[in-house]
Amino acid sequence: AGSDGADDIANRTANIAAHLKKLYRKSVLPVEKKYRYDYFYDSPLLTDVEFDSKPQVLLVGQYSVGKTSFIRYLLGRDFPGQRVGPEPTTDRFTVLINGPEERTIPGNALSVHPDLPFRGLERFGVSFLSRFEGSQLPSSVLRSVTLIDTPGILSGEKQRTNRGYDFTKVVAWFAERADLIILLFDAHKLDISDELKGAIDVLKGHEDKIRCILNKADQIDRQQLMRVYGALLWSLGKTMTSPEVCRVYVGSFWQEPLQNLDNAELFEREEKDLMKDLAILPRQSAVRKINELVKRIRKVKTLAHIIGYLKGQMPSLMGKEKKQQKLINDLPNVFRTILKQYNLAPGDFPDINMFSEKLKEVKFAEFSTLSKKSMEELDHALNVEIPKLMEQLPSERDSPETLRAKMGSGNPNSSNVPVPTMN
Amino acid sequence: AGSDGADDIANRTANIAAHLKKLYRKSVLPVEKKYRYDYFYDSPLLTDVEFDSKPQVLLVGQYSVGKTSFIRYLLGRDFPGQRVGPEPTTDRFTVLINGPEERTIPGNALSVHPDLPFRGLERFGVSFLSRFEGSQLPSSVLRSVTLIDTPGILSGEKQRTNRGYDFTKVVAWFAERADLIILLFDAHKLDISDELKGAIDVLKGHEDKIRCILNKADQIDRQQLMRVYGALLWSLGKTMTSPEVCRVYVGSFWQEPLQNLDNAELFEREEKDLMKDLAILPRQSAVRKINELVKRIRKVKTLAHIIGYLKGQMPSLMGKEKKQQKLINDLPNVFRTILKQYNLAPGDFPDINMFSEKLKEVKFAEFSTLSKKSMEELDHALNVEIPKLMEQLPSERDSPETLRAKMGSGNPNSSNVPVPTMN
Numbered sequence: 001a002g003s004d005g006a007d008d009i010a011n012r013t014a015n016i017a018a019h020l021k022k023l024y025r026k027s028v029l030p031v032e033k034k035y036r037y038d039y040f041y042d043s044p045l046l047t048d049v050e051f052d053s054k055p056q057v058l059l060v061g062q063y064s065v066g067k068t069s070f071i072r073y074l075l076g077r078d079f080p081g082q083r084v085g086p087e088p089t090t091d092r093f094t095v096l097i098n099g100p101e102e103r104t105i106p107g108n109a110l111s112v113h114p115d116l117p118f119r120g121l122e123r124f125g126v127s128f129l130s131r132f133e134g135s136q137l138p139s140s141v142l143r144s145v146t147l148i149d150t151p152g153i154l155s156g157e158k159q160r161t162n163r164g165y166d167f168t169k170v171v172a173w174f175a176e177r178a179d180l181i182i183l184l185f186d187a188h189k190l191d192i193s194d195e196l197k198g199a200i201d202v203l204k205g206h207e208d209k210i211r212c213i214l215n216k217a218d219q220i221d222r223q224q225l226m227r228v229y230g231a232l233l234w235s236l237g238k239t240m241t242s243p244e245v246c247r248v249y250v251g252s253f254w255q256e257p258l259q260n261l262d263n264a265e266l267f268e269r270e271e272k273d274l275m276k277d278l279a280i281l282p283r284q285s286a287v288r289k290i291n292e293l294v295k296r297i298r299k300v301k302t303l304a305h306i307i308g309y310l311k312g313q314m315p316s317l318m319g320k321e322k323k324q325q326k327l328i329n330d331l332p333n334v335f336r337t338i339l340k341q342y343n344l345a346p347g348d349f350p351d352i353n354m355f356s357e358k359l360k361e362v363k364f365a366e367f368s369t370l371s372k373k374s375m376e377e378l379d380h381a382l383n384v385e386i387p388k389l390m391e392q393l394p395s396e397r398d399s400p401e402t403l404r405a406k407m408g409s410g411n412p413n414s415s416n417v418p419v420p421t422m423n
Numbered sequence: 424a425g426s427d428g429a430d431d432i433a434n435r436t437a438n439i440a441a442h443l444k445k446l447y448r449k450s451v452l453p454v455e456k457k458y459r460y461d462y463f464y465d466s467p468l469l470t471d472v473e474f475d476s477k478p479q480v481l482l483v484g485q486y487s488v489g490k491t492s493f494i495r496y497l498l499g500r501d502f503p504g505q506r507v508g509p510e511p512t513t514d515r516f517t518v519l520i521n522g523p524e525e526r527t528i529p530g531n532a533l534s535v536h537p538d539l540p541f542r543g544l545e546r547f548g549v550s551f552l553s554r555f556e557g558s559q560l561p562s563s564v565l566r567s568v569t570l571i572d573t574p575g576i577l578s579g580e581k582q583r584t585n586r587g588y589d590f591t592k593v594v595a596w597f598a599e600r601a602d603l604i605i606l607l608f609d610a611h612k613l614d615i616s617d618e619l620k621g622a623i624d625v626l627k628g629h630e631d632k633i634r635c636i637l638n639k640a641d642q643i644d645r646q647q648l649m650r651v652y653g654a655l656l657w658s659l660g661k662t663m664t665s666p667e668v669c670r671v672y673v674g675s676f677w678q679e680p681l682q683n684l685d686n687a688e689l690f691e692r693e694e695k696d697l698m699k700d701l702a703i704l705p706r707q708s709a710v711r712k713i714n715e716l717v718k719r720i721r722k723v724k725t726l727a728h729i730i731g732y733l734k735g736q737m738p739s740l741m742g743k744e745k746k747q748q749k750l751i752n753d754l755p756n757v758f759r760t761i762l763k764q765y766n767l768a769p770g771d772f773p774d775i776n777m778f779s780e781k782l783k784e785v786k787f788a789e790f791s792t793l794s795k796k797s798m799e800e801l802d803h804a805l806n807v808e809i810p811k812l813m814e815q816l817p818s819e820r821d822s823p824e825t826l827r828a829k830m831g832s833g834n835p836n837s838s839n840v841p842v843p844t845m846n
């Protein structure tokens with residue numbers, strides 16, 4: 001109960017993230033280190049940024065389809081470094097993040113910042129980093145999500161030759177990490193299928209995260225709109241491998257009033273649905289973080305049992321190597337024994353082949369024994385602390401409407417498509 | 424100039440067909456027989472029905488999508504044997520043809536009628552013929568086109584087991600011969616992608632002739648319509664191999680007024696476009712008949728020159744077989760000589776390998792000599808008579824509006840979707 005607006009959602013999810021982080025540091029990380037989770041699972045220990053990072057929304061589309069204007073519209077205000085215009089205007093990847101003061105942040109700084117999820121972008125070289133920028137501003141929308149603006153996709157050849165960095169790979173890097181990819185099209189232009197091919201090529205493998213916007217739909221009449229929309233879905237059906245129909249939101253997503261009011265009601269409903277799609281992201285992302293930590297804790301627990309068991313089997317004086325070899329050969333039985341003894345789930349065990357390879361490289365005698373106290377702490381996290389956190393999740397039902405209310409309300413110029421207010 | 428209504432179109436195209444038929448019988452058929460065109464081209468001599476047959480429009484779709492209602496709507500009246508209803512109702516293939524009195528014609532009679540293009544359907548057996556029927560009525564629409572109603576496509580298993588004849592092959596037979604295939608969908612029902620797969624499987628290879636109708640579109644609201652329409656085009660894009668977007672007409676194609684007036688204007692424009700698509704069929708079909716006859720005459724002429732030349736090369740007394748063998752071996756040079764000598768087009772020559780096989784089976788000595796008079800008659804047909812016929816083609820510009828005017832006008836119940844009048 002109580003007011004559940006965008007700020008509340010942001011507070012709740014931030015709170016959950018903070019708790020998960022604390023839980024991980026206090027109860028999980030020490031166990032991971034003790035039983036060498038990172039080594040056995042080839043998986044680095046988690047850092048703060050994995051918990052703190054916000055759901056990311058990536059905007060992709062040919063130049064001039066209105067990506068930057070859409071972001072401006074979502075934010076309800078201009079943002080530092082914003083450039084809008086009919087020519088290819090945005091020449092850099094721009095990450096929009098929440099912060100008390102308005103400023104731009106150079107790509108170099110962004111890509112090494114420990115609290116931001118952009119480490120690893122250095123690999124794309126200095127000419128990319130000079131085209132990578134942060135735009136910081138205080139915004140309730142950005143408290144919940146991170147938006148990423150991109151330069152317009154150019155047609156075939158230009159794409160490859162003009163940039164000085166591998167545009168496709170950079171987009172793929174962001175797409176991999178995004179929670180939602182919004183692919184924009186201009187209803188007013190006709191070369192949709194060409195545009196599309198380029199975009200879909202870039203986003204291969206991330207089809208489930210793609211939503212489309214058929215923008216500027218108020219510039220054409222209804223029959224033309226049906227044709228363009230149909231042509232878009234026809235091409236999407238041909239190029240996308242997923243069986244489910246890709247959702248395409250039709251409308252005009254900027255702050256100006258509609259040029260043609262024919263479809264005003266439709267556009268309003270489409271915009272509402274899109275806002276819902278955005279509004280559930282923080283909750284989705286919090287749920288995902290919880291689920292991932294739960295999965296991880298169960299695996300850590302199982303690993304500790306395996307390692308502790310193997311350690312316990314070691315003779316105290318002689319024949320350690322021989323015994324170790326015997327245990328490795330007998331690994332299936334070892335797993336079975338532990339599974340029964342501690343009432344674990346088969347799915348939480350590591351892959352047996354990979355694991356036995358790993359075991360060959362280490363000395364069982366140096367393993368840690370099973371710590372009962374650590375196991376109790378992990379169980380407490382699983383059975384008490386995390387269920388309590390889940391109660392703090394923002395309600396699934398209230399959030400869309402209220403984030404929408406925050407994002408766009410009562411603009412006197414246009415009673416049809418709500419326009420974000422300054423806040 | 425002058426009134427160019429549906430009756431006029433029907434008169435003009437019927438007149439062209441009659442002239443072509445006369446021309447063929449008088450000037451072409453005798454030459455074909457003389458130089459054995461049917462033998463050398465494995466192509467039967469033409470009969471009247473090839474000239475007289477009207478463009479065929481095949482209606483296909485799952486049961487209850489409104490195929491029969493659509494035909495009733497086009498005709499502006501009920502037709503003999505018509506059955507409309509919410510269950511699978513049409514249980515037979517029904518051919519709608521123009522005739523002075525209203526009656527149904529049994530499939531047996533239809534399939535052997537020399538003036539109708541349904542010979543060959545006997546191959547599908549008696550249980551098909553008992554599900555094949557003609558519906559004759561006086562109708563200006565049917566003077567221009569032949570409509571073919573079909574039983575609804577059933578889902579997978581039922582399709583195969585319940586009919587007693589091979590439904591898919593029968594539809595394929597009609598599709599092969601149709602000038603236009605209208606594939607109907609019910610916007611009100613949701614299993615579009617399943618429906619579609621069945622239908623498209625049946626129509627494989629005829630994609631270029633397919634137009635779709637998303638029927639009963641007035642039963643849902645605009646946003647739902649966008650979703651259904653999008654899902655249809657998505658699936659069409661996935662299942663159809665053609666690169667061009669398949670045209671989907673959205674509306675409610677029956678005599679009742681629209682249930683929901685939201686899209687009235689769109690539906691009216693869609694209906695107009697569909698009527699245009701139908702209205703150009705008679706002209707298209709007349710143009711195709713002319714083109715095919717022109718092509719045929721050119722080939723007949725070329726064949727006559729080849730045969731006449733070979734005949735001319737025969738020695739009058741001895742060594743005929745040897746000479747014949749030599750000419751066959753030298754066929755490329757023979758073709759080249761004739762090509763130059765008579766100023767013919769390379770494209771009008773027969774395939775040289777196939778032709779030389781055919782030559783091996785016959786005696787050149789029995790060939791006819793070249794008849795100058797026949798050649799002059801063919802040239803006269805090509806250069807004088809056919810160009811004159813082409814002037815009689817219905818105008819491309821006037822016809823759609825006027826056929827539309829004939830097909831649907833002024834219904835007091837619905838100012839939106841014009842309804843056919845009784846005539």
Ligand SMILES: Nc1ncnc2c1ncn2[C@@H]1O[C@H](COP(=O)(O)OP(=O)(O)OP(=O)(O)O)[C@@H](O)[C@H]1O
Nearest residue numbers: 063064065066067068069084085086088089090152
């Ligand atoms: N919904 C809209 N309706 C009509 N015009 C729009 C709309 N959104 C943006 N525009 C106009 O389209 C042009 C391109 O807009 P914008 O710069 O936002 O596109 P972009 O996709 O960010 O382009 P680029 O890839 O070059 O950065 C601008 O002139 C803008 O005013």
Ligand SMILES: Nc1ncnc2c1ncn2[C@@H]1O[C@H](COP(=O)(O)OP(=O)(O)OP(=O)(O)O)[C@@H](O)[C@H]1O
Nearest residue numbers: 486487488489490491492507508509511512513575
């Ligand atoms: N445009 C329309 N809007 C709403 N209802 C319609 C429309 N056209 C037809 N119907 C209704 O849908 C039902 C099925 O119509 P109809 O018999 O014409 O379909 P059909 O495709 O010929 O079916 P079948 O394959 O069984 O022969 C009937 O009840 C009819 O009244």
Ligand SMILES: [Mg+2]
Nearest residue numbers: 067068089090
């Ligand atoms: Mg931009």
Ligand SMILES: [Mg+2]
Nearest residue numbers: 490491512513
């Ligand atoms: Mg029917």
